[in-house]
Amino acid sequence: MIKAEEIRKIYGDIPAVDGISFAVEPGETYGLLGPNGAGKTTTMRMLSGLSPANSGAITVSGIDVVKDNRAVREIMGVVTQHDGLDGGLTVFQNLFLHGFLAGLSRKTSKNRAHEVLDFFGLRDRSKANVYELSGGMKRRLAIARSMMTSPSVIVMDEPSTGLDPQSRNRVWEELAVLKDAGVTVLLSTHYMEEATILCDRLSIMDHGKILDEGTPDQMIERHAPKEVAQLRVSPVSIRTVRGYLTEQNITFREVGALVSVTGANGDRPNLTGLKDVEGVRTSYRAGNLEDVFLAITGRELRDG
Amino acid sequence: MSLAIPTPGIRRRSVTGLWLRHAVSFVRYWKFIITWVLIEPVIILVAVGFGVGKLIDEIDGAPSYAEFVTPGLIMGNAMFHALFETSWNAYNRIDNDVYETALTTPITITEITMGDILWAVTRSIMTVVGTATVAALFGWLNHWEAIGIIIPAIMVGITFGALGFLFSAVAPHTTFLTLVFTLVASPMFFFSGSFFPISILPDWVEPIAWFMPLTSAVHIARGFALGSLDITHLWAGLYMIALTAVIWPAAIFLLRRRLIK
Numbered sequence: 330m331i332k333a334e335e336i337r338k339i340y341g342d343i344p345a346v347d348g349i350s351f352a353v354e355p356g357e358t359y360g361l362l363g364p365n366g367a368g369k370t371t372t373m374r375m376l377s378g379l380s381p382a383n384s385g386a387i388t389v390s391g392i393d394v395v396k397d398n399r400a401v402r403e404i405m406g407v408v409t410q411h412d413g414l415d416g417g418l419t420v421f422q423n424l425f426l427h428g429f430l431a432g433l434s435r436k437t438s439k440n441r442a443h444e445v446l447d448f449f450g451l452r453d454r455s456k457a458n459v460y461e462l463s464g465g466m467k468r469r470l471a472i473a474r475s476m477m478t479s480p481s482v483i484v485m486d487e488p489s490t491g492l493d494p495q496s497r498n499r500v501w502e503e504l505a506v507l508k509d510a511g512v513t514v515l516l517s518t519h520y521m522e523e524a525t526i527l528c529d530r531l532s533i534m535d536h537g538k539i540l541d542e543g544t545p546d547q548m549i550e551r552h553a554p555k556e557v558a559q560l561r562v563s564p565v566s567i568r569t570v571r572g573y574l575t576e577q578n579i580t581f582r583e584v585g586a587l588v589s590v591t592g593a594n595g596d597r598p599n600l601t602g603l604k605d606v607e608g609v610r611t612s613y614r615a616g617n618l619e620d621v622f623l624a625i626t627g628r629e630l631r632d633g
Numbered sequence: 634m635s636l637a638i639p640t641p642g643i644r645r646r647s648v649t650g651l652w653l654r655h656a657v658s659f660v661r662y663w664k665f666i667i668t669w670v671l672i673e674p675v676i677i678l679v680a681v682g683f684g685v686g687k688l689i690d691e692i693d694g695a696p697s698y699a700e701f702v703t704p705g706l707i708m709g710n711a712m713f714h715a716l717f718e719t720s721w722n723a724y725n726r727i728d729n730d731v732y733e734t735a736l737t738t739p740i741t742i743t744e745i746t747m748g749d750i751l752w753a754v755t756r757s758i759m760t761v762v763g764t765a766t767v768a769a770l771f772g773w774l775n776h777w778e779a780i781g782i783i784i785p786a787i788m789v790g791i792t793f794g795a796l797g798f799l800f801s802a803v804a805p806h807t808t809f810l811t812l813v814f815t816l817v818a819s820p821m822f823f824f825s826g827s828f829f830p831i832s833i834l835p836d837w838v839e840p841i842a843w844f845m846p847l848t849s850a851v852h853i854a855r856g857f858a859l860g861s862l863d864i865t866h867l868w869a870g871l872y873m874i875a876l877t878a879v880i881w882p883a884a885i886f887l888l889r890r891r892l893i894k
Contacts, residue, residue, distance in 0.1 A: 340894075379736055380894055399644075399739045407737035413730035417658035426657060430650030431738040475737070 330355045330482055330513045331376060336385030338371050345371040347537035348385070353515055355481075358508050361517040362524045362618065363534035364628075369517035370410055372534075373486045376515065377407045389482060403432065406475030406483035410490075412467045414459040420470060421446065421455040428477035438477065445473045449503065465496025472503065482513040489523055501526055521618035533625055540625045545618060552624040553616030556597050558590040563608025570609060573602050584629060591620075643747070647740040651748025652755070655718075670756070671763040674710040678768060681706060681828070693830050695859055703773045704782060704854035705827025707764050711789045712847050713818055714760050715753040719797030719884075720813045723749055724804050732892055742889040746798060746881065753797070754790030761786035776860035785853040788870065792846050792877045798884035802891045821847040826855075849873045 331353040338346040346368040353359040361369045374380035376387055378398030387394035394401045415423050421442055428438030446452045449469050459467065468488070475483050488504065489497040504527055507514060518524050524531050525545045532539045533548070541548065562570050570588060574581045579598050581590045592598030603609050623629060659666060682699035695701035726732050732745060765782055768774050800813045824831070824838070825847035831839055842848050849869035856866040 374894075377737065379733075399741065402737060402739045405737075409730065409733055409737065411730045411733075413734035415654070415658075415731050415734070416729060417661070418654070419661075422657055426650065426654045427734070427738065429653060430647065430735060430740065432646050474734070 330357070330390060331359075331515055332386075332388045333372070333376065334386045336372070336375055336382045336387060338368075338375060338380070339383050344537050346375070346382075349532075349534070349537070349539045351532055351539060351542060353513060355513055356508075356511050357529045358504070358514040358516065358527050360524045360528035360531035361515070361534050362519070362521065362528075362531050362622070363517075364519055367519075367534040368537040369519075369534055370486055371537075373407075373484050373515070373517055377405055377484045378402050379407070403478075404480060404482065406478065406480035408472050408475045408483065408485040408488060410486040412471040414467055414470060414474075416458070416460055418459070419455065420451060420457050420459060420462070423459060423470065424474055424477055427474050431478050433478065441477055441479070445476055448476075448506075449473045463496070465492050465499065468492055468496065469500060469503065472500065476507075480512070482515070483507070485514065485516040487517055487519070489518070489520065497523075521622070524618055533622060535622075535626050535628075541621075548618065548621045549616050551621075553618075553620035554591040554596075555616055556592070556613050557616055557620060558592075558598055558600060559612050559614060560588040560590060560600075560603070561586065561610040561612075562588055566606050566608045569606050570603060573606075577602065582623075644739060644741070644744060647738075647744035648748045648751060650738075650740075651735065651745065652751050655749070655752040656755070669714070670760045671767075674706065674760060674764040675767050677710070678703065678706055678764065678771075678773075682768075682771065682773060693832070694861065695855075697773075699771070699773045700775065700859065701855070702828060703765075703768045704858040705825070705851045707761050707768070707782065708785060708789055708847060708850045708854045709822045709825070709827050710764060711757040711761050711786055712793050712821065712850070714756040715790045715793035716797045716813055716818055718753040718756055719749055719794045720800045720804075720810050721807070723798060724801040724807060724810055727801060727891065728807075736892065742892060743885050746795070746885050746888060749798075750791055750794035750881075753794030754787055757786045757790035757793075758783065774858055776858065778857045778860040778862065781857035782854050784857070785850045788853070788873050788877075789847070789850045792850075792873050792880065795877055795881040795884045796846075798888055799880065802884060802887035821845045824848075826851050846873050846876050 334350045335348045336346060337344060337348045349372065361372060363369055371380065375382045376389065376394065378394050378401045382395060389401050390404055392400045392404070418426065424442035424445060425438050428441055429435060433441060446455050451466065451470060451473065454462065454466065459470065462470065472485065472488060489500045492500065501523070504514065516527065528545060530542065530544050532542045534540070543551065560570065574590065577599070579590055579592070581588055590598050590600065597613065600611060681702050686698040689698040692698050692701045735745065761782060765774060765779065769779070796817065797813065800810055804810050824842045825845050826842065831842040831848065834842060849872050852869045853866050856862040
């Protein structure tokens with residue numbers, strides 16, 4: 330459905346996207362996971378014909394995006410990073426006029442706007458000004474807008490960034506329904522949870538390059554430890570804990586108030602020596618995409 | 634109107650779609666905008682026509698000062714509307730990603746300028762027709778040819794609509810847009826022969842005044858208003874067209890640089 334080959338985008342001397350390739354199959358939800366500045370937004374903009382690539386080839390549904398960026402915008406729904414809602418219009422007018430601009434007849438666009446409002450549970454807000462909406466509603470309206478033309482492929486730049494947990498869950502539920510309807514979705518995110526829940530496959534991006542690609546499970550299998558111990562350590566004991574782990578040659582890292590500990594070969598580390606240290610609480614979790622990102626780049630995903 | 638546009642054809646829906654967006658937004662806020670479309674220009678017209686007009690007994694080429702000043706004021710006001718639409722309003726559309734959203738549909742930068750300028754023309758026509766009707770009721774538009782003022786109204790919408798984009802496309806912040814009014818609109822409003830014939834200006838100012846596109850528009854409008862059209866009005870029209878043929882492509886270039894990164 331989407332095919333990107335060796336695409337590159339350079340701003341000044343700095344390559345924002347440095348020759349990446351990937352393919353998204355029809356009906357698939359594909360994610361670009363990476364920190365801010367990894368080149369995700371630039372990639373999405375190139376794919377949706379909003380920004381010309383310096384080199385490389387992009388096809389969407391057989392349309393050559395480099396040659397004909399107008400045609401690709403006829404078949405694709407796009408959710409841009411900022412909601413881009415029109416403050417001079419109501420919720421309904423935002424949808425209706427977007428559909429009309431995209432080429433629907435007035436009647437079709439009106440009907441479709443009502444359908445989409447129903448689907449997103451925004452019907453009772455249809456006459457509201459967009460600036461009266463909560464952040465979550467604005468985001469959902471932006472996603473609703475991308476569906477006005479009933480596209481078979483939608484590109485979403487960070488669909489749930491900046492939303493509270495409830496709104497985020499709501500967005501994820503709605504995206505799951507889209508997926509069931511057979512819509513191909515390409516999304517970018519820096520939330521590993523979002524990537525894990527939504528994506529069939531994903532690429533990990535950093536500094537304009539794709540570092541690895543696969544299903545979330547494959548990636549975790551490949552790069553993350555099976556289990557990670559997380560220690561909450563009170564300030565009085567932190568030196569004791571560091572000393573012990575260093576002495577035992579156990580790999581650890583400190584993230585905020587947490588000490589994450591990984592055993593050799595990704596197995597459960599031996600922490601028996603810490604049992605009697607005051608103010609240490611230990612819990613275990615399975616390896617996740619954060620660990621994958623750390624393993625590949627040596628950096629935390631959330632550090633950006 | 635398709636001036637040296639480097640795009641494969643013009644998609645009509647892009648232009649009508651944007652125009653409809655502006656019209657819908659206008660209808661939502663008409664109670665506020667109408668004060669500027671009609672009430673403000675009529676206030677100025679009354680003040681200058683009845684007030685200043687009382688002090689001036691004679692003026693070159695017009696039976697009364699009110700009849701002289703009417704076409705000038707109408708064109709000046711139309712200029713403010715067209716400029717405002719594509720400078721302030723367009724800047725807000727850039728800043729709030731409204732154009733970015735529009736660009737996710739099959740629209741081009743050229744078509745964005747066309748849709749917005751078409752709306753600037755619409756605003757210009759609305760204010761010109763409204764104000765001219767009031768002026769006619771006052772007895773300050775007495776020739777049947779005055780109906781032709783619609784022509785310079787359209788030209789003002791196009792020329793100043795394109796000109797406004799030169800500012801919004803490069804503006805780093807809204808304060809920058811103050812320049813549209815301090816450097817462009819206000820000097821033109823007062824030095825384009827709206828209030829007095831530019832022939833009475835000092836010799837070195839007169840050519841500068843003729844260079845200003847509003848001078849041409851006022852000259853044409855006055856030709857229609859007083860029923861005194863001659864060849865000079867044709868030259869004035871051609872000058873505005875030539876100027877627009879430079880400004881519009883420049884506006885497209887700058888807007889593309891701003892929006893397509």
